[in-house]
Amino acid sequence: MSESTSESEGTSPADGVEPASGPTARTDQSGTDETGDDEVVLQTQDLSKFFGAIEAVKDVSIDVKADEILAIAGDNGAGKTTFIRMLSGVLQPTAGEIYLREDGRLVEQFFSSSKDAMDAGIATVYQEQHLSPNASAANNIFLGMEPLKDGPEGWLLRRTDMDHMITESRSLLNEIGFDFDPRSKVNELSGGQKQAVAVARALIRDPPIIILDEPTSEVSTTGTDKIIDLVRGIPDGEKSVILISHKIDVVVDVADRIAVMRDGEIVEILNTNEDDVDRLDIVERMHRERER
């Protein structure tokens, strides 16, 4: 397979863009491609992150299209986690921009927290999951958005509607292929079931973009298959998924495109629907010494 270069990713927002005037400044621009079919929902331009002298992410420019599963594959230390932490508001970029589609245009974003990113429509499921082990699956899924029982308006002592939370959680878990009691405490669940709770917690907020960080890292072989099905099942015509993994079999099986990351850079983007994707070739590209 010949070394293909990184795709020229979509539009060039730098053209005609006014400089940002402050932390909340926003810049509008058109992000529709020529056909309009592959609508870009998220774009990064020269996104970089230094930790002291270490440049963990270097000038990453990439488009995420509506309804696609984009995998980012790379070896340990390639910069995957740092990259998605910038998209999810946990880290602020040293340089570069993040754009999201809003009202048909790509608009520059300035996330100072993960809540900012969540509010803007990016939900992230971390490999560490961040679940409360002693709370039930339903409580974890609804964390921060618990429905209240009917009661007099303005009455502060209304209780959470646990029945509704259990019914909704059960139905959401079923949708993604899991059938366990949502009243179970998280610390009683298997690795795959915990992952399903974390994904359900992201899905219930109905975000247009979901980032899954290494979702198969802690699950059994059977669990892994379920998670792959789960990832496949997520885009429902509206959702885009960014999947972070160093497991090539997983990314080749589920992704529409695979961005190979090495030494902080995206070195190649493969389209699994068009390119003849060779797993060993990807592994080699992940590991190859950077050409100087």
Ligand SMILES: Nc1ncnc2c1ncn2[C@@H]1O[C@H](COP(=O)(O)OP(=O)(O)OP(=O)(O)O)[C@@H](O)[C@H]1O
């Ligand atoms: N908080 C930090 N402080 C200093 N260096 C960091 C920090 N976070 C990451 N790095 C460095 O940045 C580089 C990229 O790390 P990152 O965790 O993003 O890679 P990764 O591809 O996600 O790796 P893994 O698959 O092991 O999670 C590495 O050299 C790492 O040591």
